[in-house]
Amino acid sequence: TYVVTEACIKCKYQDCVEVCPVDCFYEGENMLVIHPDECIDCGVCEPECPAEAILPDTEGEAEKWLELNRDYSEKWPNITVKGDAPDDADEFAKVENKFEQFFS
Ligand code: SF4
């Protein structure tokens, strides 16, 4: 499966939503996650994310995000239509450690 990682937090560009053939993205306040059981591993979303937040779960740091993607995809609503990114998305794209923002 592919997973959404830290770089999505407060960026939420949502280009990924438009290309996913199975609509397996779920939306929280500050980021999106992928439902690992629904993702068909097509990989088309990975290059579409301007923040490079989407990775295969086999890649080092992505592994720890798998659990979070699984948890929150059960709690958050499905998103199938791309909305607007936050006004300050480009600012947050430059911030490296954003995990504390996840809860803000
Ligand atoms: Fe959707 Fe394919 Fe990305 Fe999985 S890899 S989230 S199926 S676009």
Ligand code: F3S
């Ligand atoms: Fe997030 Fe990238 Fe999608 S910033 S909303 S994973 S396009």
